[in-house]
Amino acid sequence: MQVKEKTQQELSICNHGYHEYLQLVRSFHGHIAPGMVLGGIMVDLAYRHLPEGEFFDALCETKKCLPDAIQILTPCTVGNGWLRIIDIGRYALTLFEKQGGVGIRVFVDPPKLEPFPELKNWFFKLKPKKEQDRDLLLDEIQKAGSMVCGFEEVRLDPEFIRADHRKGFALCPSCHEAYPSEHGPLCHGCHGQLPYIQQSKVKSGAVSKGP
Amino acid sequence: MQVKEKTQQELSICNHGYHEYLQLVRSFHGHIAPGMVLGGIMVDLAYRHLPEGEFFDALCETKKCLPDAIQILTPCTVGNGWLRIIDIGRYALTLFEKQGGVGIRVFVDPPKLEPFPELKNWFFKLKPKKEQDRDLLLDEIQKAGSMVCGFEEVRLDPEFIRADHRKGFALCPSCHEAYPSEHGPLCHGCHGQLPYIQQSKVKSGAVSKGP
CATH class of the missing domain: 3.30.60 (Wheat Germ Agglutinin (Isolectin 2); domain 1)
Structure with missing residues (x-):
């Protein structure tokens, strides 16, 4: 008897299977936060649009969840200085190569949330946490994948790229x-x-x- | 024939053997930075002086290396909000329980570096990197352990402890x-x-x- 092939492909996040990624999230972040799931999808999207084989740094525009997705999935961490956070509260990240400063910025694009009401409610905090349907939310995030994101090419200010070395x-x-x-x-x-x-x-x- | 027992105990860092910790450092931070080794020792020291069984948050006074030691060894990360960084450039961290705000602050105490010249040179950047003896430096960090640190009890401002919830x-x-x-x-x-x-x-x- 021939085994039926799986037709539905599991969501993959930077070469991790979805459930494998959730394990990484639980172990590092402490719990499976919806923002970490969406964040993983965003990092993956940025990765897929980077020129191959380049070294890159990361910039994150929020301190909530997203920095941890970057730290789990890329070599960029806060402590090694390759991830910098400017906390302006936009759910967006940029991966950029630090020679020329060219990067890919990935952001959540609000109009694209419309087909996913639970995701929209969570993202905009339209419902108190206790009224949210967590399973439905995670399901919608999985279904949406990177469809709720936009991306753009950006160029970073050379002043920002220059590493800050302590003088003494x-x-x-x-x-x-x-x-x-x-x-x-x-x-x-x-x-x-x-x-x-x-x-x-x-x-x-x-x-x-x-x- | 009786096997001779090891008399010299391996440096242990938050229940990790020294070499096991170095593996964690390499995997997360990208390379075995001396600051990560010293940082691990500092986190371990703070842990050992915390009241048992309490939940705690972390505050780090530098963005260099030390936040990664905290993120590897404790449940506190930047993205989950349990680690906050106020980058004033002092190599110090605090673990504190967030009900009462009482914590243990661990810092590098400069006079205690005197018996460890390579460590002192590295810490104060007295020698260019290419002139540093990396093996000697790591050896001195291991030998020194927490002897180069001080610790103190601190109390955090309730205003700081209060989580910042986004209003909308x-x-x-x-x-x-x-x-x-x-x-x-x-x-x-x-x-x-x-x-x-x-x-x-x-x-x-x-x-x-x-x-």
Whole structure:
């Protein structure tokens, strides 16, 4: 007996099967957020339109969910500096090669959400979370795939592309920690840019030697 | 014949063996950066001083390397909002429970670097990268462990702890994308807060249906 071939192709996200991607999401992001599923689809769309074999960096226009999809699926992370976030709240990302600054920007295109009411409700927060139908939402995201996205070619400002190298470090006379010397005579932490309302330094001797 | 027991314990980082942690670093961060090794030790130190069983969030005072150590070793990521970065350039992190705001801040304590000259040179960028001895540096980081760190109890500002919930979205009349309505009549992207110097939207019909 011949085995019937699967006709419906599983959604694939940057060479991961859909369910494999969900596992990555759960493990890194902690839970399967709809924004991570949509985000994976967006990263995949950007990838597919990049010139082959180029090194690239990422720019993300929101800090919600999407940075994690980029960090899971590309070599770009916040800590290695290849992913930068300018949090203006648009659900959009750009992958760009950093020699010439040419990139592909992928965004959610609101009119394209119309055929997917649960997705539209979630995206625009039109319904409180407890009234959302999570299964239907994930189903619509899968069905929609990259149909709800737009993409465009962009060119990045060379000023932005240039990596910011620290010039040197100074010891802050207030906290006695190291900070970038270009910040001035006091570190920005001691200038009140941190949300600590109480600090109590443990004496040197009390620090355990650790593992 | 009795097998001789290993007497020297391998450095362990949040329940990962040292080499296992290096694998995680390579896979997520792309390469074994010294800052990631030191960062792992710092996250481990913070973890060991947290009250057991509490949920916690993370605050990182630099965007270089350390956020990735936090993202690899804790449930806190940029995209899920449990890791927030205030980039003031101090190599320090705080894990805090978000009910009361009490946390443990771990920082590099400069005087403690004195016995580790290669580590000190690297940390303060006293030598150009090509003159650094990478093996010696990693060896010193391993030997030093958390001895080069200090830690302190901190309390976070309740204003900072409160999650920022988006109130609603508007359609930007310029780019026609969704943005947080509290930003005003135009999205911040169209207000010039993004480093694009050229954009060319692909027409709707040209968007591939995707996977």
